[in-house]
Amino acid sequence: MSEASVTTNRLAPLAEDTVGPYYPYSFIDGDRSDLTRLHYGLSVGPQGQQIILRGRLLDSDGAIVDDALVEFWQANAAGILRTPDNDGHPLLDPFFDGFGRLITTTEPFAFRTIKPGALPAEGGMAARAPHITVTMFSDGITRLVTQIFFDDEPEANAQDPLLASLPGELRERLIARRIETPADGPAVYEIAIVMRGPGETPFFDDLSS
Amino acid sequence: MSLIIDRGRLMLPGPTDGAAERRVPSERLHLIPEAARRSFVPWITDLPGLKLGENDLTRIAPGRPQAEGEVIEISGHVLDEFGRPVRNTLVEIWNANKWGRYTHVKDPVRERLDPNFLGFGRTMTDEAGRYRFRTIMPGSYLARPDIDRWRPAHVHVSIRGGSARLIAQMYFAGDPHLARDPMFILLGEAQPRHFGNLTGQGPSGEALYNWDIVIGGRNTAYFES
Numbered sequence: 528m529s530e531a532s533v534t535t536n537r538l539a540p541l542a543e544d545t546v547g548p549y550y551p552y553s554f555i556d557g558d559r560s561d562l563t564r565l566h567y568g569l570s571v572g573p574q575g576q577q578i579i580l581r582g583r584l585l586d587s588d589g590a591i592v593d594d595a596l597v598e599f600w601q602a603n604a605a606g607i608l609r610t611p612d613n614d615g616h617p618l619l620d621p622f623f624d625g626f627g628r629l630i631t632t633t634e635p636f637a638f639r640t641i642k643p644g645a646l647p648a649e650g651g652m653a654a655r656a657p658h659i660t661v662t663m664f665s666d667g668i669t670r671l672v673t674q675i676f677f678d679d680e681p682e683a684n685a686q687d688p689l690l691a692s693l694p695g696e697l698r699e700r701l702i703a704r705r706i707e708t709p710a711d712g713p714a715v716y717e718i719a720i721v722m723r724g725p726g727e728t729p730f731f732d733d734l735s736s
Numbered sequence: 737m738s739l740i741i742d743r744g745r746l747m748l749p750g751p752t753d754g755a756a757e758r759r760v761p762s763e764r765l766h767l768i769p770e771a772a773r774r775s776f777v778p779w780i781t782d783l784p785g786l787k788l789g790e791n792d793l794t795r796i797a798p799g800r801p802q803a804e805g806e807v808i809e810i811s812g813h814v815l816d817e818f819g820r821p822v823r824n825t826l827v828e829i830w831n832a833n834k835w836g837r838y839t840h841v842k843d844p845v846r847e848r849l850d851p852n853f854l855g856f857g858r859t860m861t862d863e864a865g866r867y868r869f870r871t872i873m874p875g876s877y878l879a880r881p882d883i884d885r886w887r888p889a890h891v892h893v894s895i896r897g898g899s900a901r902l903i904a905q906m907y908f909a910g911d912p913h914l915a916r917d918p919m920f921i922l923l924g925e926a927q928p929r930h931f932g933n934l935t936g937q938g939p940s941g942e943a944l945y946n947w948d949i950v951i952g953g954r955n956t957a958y959f960e961s
């Protein structure tokens with residue numbers, strides 16, 4: 528790193544830090560743990576199947592980690608991510624931008640959203656199975672990133688390049704299980720994200736993403 | 737079965753917090769296959785609307801009394817590693833009051849609250865990536881009474897918007913607690929860039945600090961041409 532800095536004009540970035548114990552809860556005002564109801568009072572909303580991703584963020588003692596800041600990022604039901612590359616894409620959903628955020632408590636978190644579509648193959652990128660990128664910040668860690676998949680997408684999961692890059696037993700740890708729910712409610716998927724220890728979730732090094 | 741031939745970084749628990757030992761993965765991070773890379777970077781478009789005065793932490797609201805303590809001003813640019821300004825991005829800061837107390841409900845009650853100080857604020861960078869805050873010089877606080885460990889004065893910052901994401905801290909050169917602060921020590925040769933640079937005094941005698949916030953590789957992906 529220091530060699531690179533004398534041979535290029537790149538600036539050295541600041542060090543990533545933990546959010547510490549006193550991240551202001553007020554900053555969550557206006558943020559989203561429910562992406563299906565961003566538009567109050569409108570009888571229209573995002574297209575797609577409403578789901579709840581219910582998750583437990585666990586430490587090495589198996590205890591739920593509270594006060595963690597969890598951020599979600601996903602494609603819309605048509606598999607389109609709202610990135611600048613996709614500006615003006617005909618399949619962008621005007622009622623869905625795909626970024627969610629919450630702070631965990633001592634209870635499992637519930638992120639209400641729509642089920643993302645599979646990302647189409649394009650520009651040298653492989654097709655991707657439906658997934659939600661989850662980024663975690665908490666006291667004691669800087670930043671952890673992983674992606675969560677769905678157990679009712681076995682064919683797509685079998686083709687996904689990220690899952691394929693992992694040994695089989697680790698793949699399973701990224702797959703949320705659909706649980707029985709009333710037919711008229713949103714589908715509920717459950718996932719345990721284990722930060723450390725037995726059953727540890729695989730996290731990804733997104734240094735140059 | 738795929739054979740893993742390369743792995744990402746190993747995250748290490750810092751000594752500053754007991755929870756780190758239970759929260760930092762024991763395994764190395766996994767590398768992202770190129771074919772899967774595109775979807776890892778959130779692009780955040782819908783940032784909170786800002787109210788007048790949210791970048792002035794010295795008053796709870798415009799027209800309210802000033803908080804106790806020394807007023808300081810912190811300003812600078814948010815930049816990527818190539819020196820390009822990160823425009824229209826949300827900058828949030830939070831810091832303890834003059835006596836080292838946060839208004840956060842989980843801050844143990846050891847020091848006084850200041851009824852005129854909330855200790856957090858936010859702003860958006862402008863077209864040149866500039867930001868500016870006024871706040872109160874934070875007090876040191878006893879983070880670990882069990883081992884008499886004090887945190888030096890510091891201001892926390894969060895950058896979020898577009899594809900920029902960073903949590904960091906600004907410190908003050910000369911603080912006597914720096915030498916024994918594990919979080920600061922861990923910065924190693926990066927320490928100097930985490931100091932606000934005292935550049936002078938404002939019209940009311942407030943200390944002016946310049947602090948440029950450079951966002952690293954994995955935090956930035958998209959830039960307007």
Ligand SMILES: [Fe+3]
Pocket residue numbers: 547549887890892
């Ligand atoms: Fe602090």
